[in-house]
Amino acid sequence: xxxxxxxxxxxxxxxxxxxxxxxxxxxxxxxxxxxxxxxxxxxxxxxxxxxxxxxxxxxxxxxxxxxxxxxxxxxxxxxxxxxxxxxxxxxxxxxxxxxxxxxxxxxxxxxxxxxxxxxxxxxxxxxxxxxxxxxxxxxxxxxxxxxxxxxxxxxxxxxxxxxxxxxxxxxxxxxxxxxxxxxxxxxxxxxxxxxxxxxxxxxxxxxxxxxxxxxxxxxxxxxxxxxxxxxxxxxxxxxxxxxxxxxxxxxxxxxxxxxxxxxxxxxxxxxxxxxxxx
Amino acid sequence: xxxxxxxxxxxxxxxxxxxxxxxxxxxxxxxxxxxxxxxxxxxxxxxxxxxxxxxxxxxxxxxxxxxxxxxxxxxxxxxxxxxxxxxxxxxxxxxxxxxxxxxxxxxxxxxxxxxxxxxxxxxxxxxxxxxxxxxxxxxxxxxxxxxxxxxxxxxxxxxxxxxxxxxxxxxxxxxxxxxxxxxxxxxxxxxxxxxxxxxxxxxxxxxxxxxxxxxxxxxxxxxxxxxxxxxxxxxxxxxxxxxxxxxxxxxxxxxxxxxxxxxxxxxxxxxxxxxxxx
Numbered sequence: 001x002x003x004x005x006x007x008x009x010x011x012x013x014x015x016x017x018x019x020x021x022x023x024x025x026x027x028x029x030x031x032x033x034x035x036x037x038x039x040x041x042x043x044x045x046x047x048x049x050x051x052x053x054x055x056x057x058x059x060x061x062x063x064x065x066x067x068x069x070x071x072x073x074x075x076x077x078x079x080x081x082x083x084x085x086x087x088x089x090x091x092x093x094x095x096x097x098x099x100x101x102x103x104x105x106x107x108x109x110x111x112x113x114x115x116x117x118x119x120x121x122x123x124x125x126x127x128x129x130x131x132x133x134x135x136x137x138x139x140x141x142x143x144x145x146x147x148x149x150x151x152x153x154x155x156x157x158x159x160x161x162x163x164x165x166x167x168x169x170x171x172x173x174x175x176x177x178x179x180x181x182x183x184x185x186x187x188x189x190x191x192x193x194x195x196x197x198x199x200x201x202x203x204x205x206x207x208x209x210x211x212x213x214x215x216x217x218x219x220x221x222x223x224x225x226x227x228x229x230x231x232x233x234x235x236x237x238x239x240x241x242x243x244x245x246x247x248x249x250x251x252x253x254x255x256x257x258x259x260x261x262x263x264x265x266x267x268x269x270x271x272x273x274x275x276x277x278x
Numbered sequence: 279x280x281x282x283x284x285x286x287x288x289x290x291x292x293x294x295x296x297x298x299x300x301x302x303x304x305x306x307x308x309x310x311x312x313x314x315x316x317x318x319x320x321x322x323x324x325x326x327x328x329x330x331x332x333x334x335x336x337x338x339x340x341x342x343x344x345x346x347x348x349x350x351x352x353x354x355x356x357x358x359x360x361x362x363x364x365x366x367x368x369x370x371x372x373x374x375x376x377x378x379x380x381x382x383x384x385x386x387x388x389x390x391x392x393x394x395x396x397x398x399x400x401x402x403x404x405x406x407x408x409x410x411x412x413x414x415x416x417x418x419x420x421x422x423x424x425x426x427x428x429x430x431x432x433x434x435x436x437x438x439x440x441x442x443x444x445x446x447x448x449x450x451x452x453x454x455x456x457x458x459x460x461x462x463x464x465x466x467x468x469x470x471x472x473x474x475x476x477x478x479x480x481x482x483x484x485x486x487x488x489x490x491x492x493x494x495x496x497x498x499x500x501x502x503x504x505x506x507x508x509x510x511x512x513x514x515x516x517x518x519x520x521x522x523x524x525x526x527x528x529x530x531x532x533x534x535x536x537x538x539x540x541x542x543x544x545x546x547x548x549x550x551x552x553x554x555x556x
Contacts, residue, residue, distance in 0.1 A: 072380050075352045085556065096556040102350050102474060103408055103504070104382060108556070130381055196380060226381070246524045246544060250551035262551065266524060266544075273528035273540065278363065278374040278386070 005048035013166040017183040046084040064112035099262035123234035129224035140192035208234035235261035283326035291444040295461040324362040342390035377540035401512030403485040407502035418470035486512035513539035
């Protein structure tokens with residue numbers, strides 16, 4: 001499945017509940033009854049999904065969700081969302097949605113059109129941070145980084161206390177980490193390049209409740225100019241009160257039992273736009 | 279040149295100073311010593327530029343500016359900005375810039391790297407309006423529109439008083455108009471489709487001074503959720519005071535003598551994002 005996505009396994013971490021594979025700037029988590037795969041760059045996630053569906057058979061699948069975010073250079077992607085959706089729909093019925101405006105941050109979400117009743121404890125939240133600034137952003141762009149120093153700068157001993165960690169520093173820059181604690185997971189992927197920096201954080205910890213401090217901490221450390229949150233049954237409340245700026249959101253009740261919220265936030269601390277020589 | 283861009287001439291308007299061609303949702307204005315061509319959709323503007331350069335010869339060209347805006351579906355475009363730039367640079371030295379963030383509204387601008395001294399009266403301003411709303415937006419999306427009624431709804435007798443007009447209603451919707459008065463020009467192109475509506479206005483009237491009321495009038499009538507302005511030697515001042523919202527801008531002094539400003543405005547009257555079934 002990883003090969004189909006044009007990714008490769010860099011390392012692996014396991015406990016009784018979960019196997020966590022760190023891929024080339026991507027992640028795969030496998031539990032007893034589900035898996036989660038995140039890829040980035042010009043990987044082909046849809047090929048992995050199609051491979052899984054073909055191998056496993058549609059009748060054994062209770063729930064499937066396929067997502068794509070707004071892209072920096074969509075013309076460089078191997079496929080478009082439309083193409084992915086057409087191919088998935090050849091295999092099984094999918095309902096699909098665009099959340100947000102096409103000319104701003106938006107999120108595509110498609111799910112297997114089959115009734116499903118998620119466990120009320122089953123919450124997922126993604127925090128997508130763009131244009132990071134400040135001391136930690138500078139470090140993430142510097143030469144000679146170490147996993148140890150990045151863990152320290154991201155306060156991972158606080159954010160992910162008690163988690164087993166598996167991380168990797170890419171050359172010339174970029175950082176990925178998988179973290180597991182029982183059935184709980186978290187993953188961070190950093191592409192720090194100036195003018196197109198992006199950091200994603202995803203977890204099944206309850207960021208809308210007991211773990212909201214993680215959102216707060218990451219935003220304080222990374223100082224992104226804009227950030228989005230995508231949540232399944234647990235939206236982080238109060239983000240928009242943390243910063244002067246502009247927030248817009250939409251909510252969606254999926255037939256497969258999840259309440260999804262997509263939020264887009266712009267920090268208005270500066271009204272300067274960049275000028276880049278090409 | 280129009281054929282090279284994969285467009286066609288729909289109609290023509292002329293006076294002693296200017297020939298104005300209305301193209302398929304695009305425009306071409308030709309003066310004695312310059313021309314301006316705007317295209318949209320999946321036209322190939324770079325082919326027109328390359329054809330002109332080849333036919334005319336580089337040594338006879340004093341000034342050239344090539345622009346592309348952020349696109350709704352960049353993967354559907356025939357070429358990317360990078361490809362256009364590479365081909366233009368094979369013919370003549372071009373300086374190129376990205377104004378604004380790649381994941382929000384931005385503008386690409388490339389110019390012939392040759393000293394040029396524009397006439398101080400030579401001002402150009404583009405107003406790019408997205409997600410129009412309200413009564414006029416509804417009319418522009420309706421069936422059985424007429425040029426006469428659209429002119430009335432856009433208050434063109436006030437905005438373009440004394441101009442000769444040449445307009446066209448597309449099927450099922452869409453509207454284009456060219457307007458000339460001596461050497462002055464204005465052009466409006468409307469693609470009103472819900473969720474991807476876009477209206478562009480461009481003119482050499484002084485929107486930063488005596489004609490600022492045009493900006494005000496168009497924003498009041500079309501009620502766009504976001505809008506950008508791109509100006510050469512005459513930025514419309516005061517736009518950001520007109521609406522509650524968030525504005526960000528950048529300025530750039532081009533070596534070819536123009537002062538360029540790019541502004542992106544978001545109206546914050548609503549914090550609801552749309553959800554679209556796909």
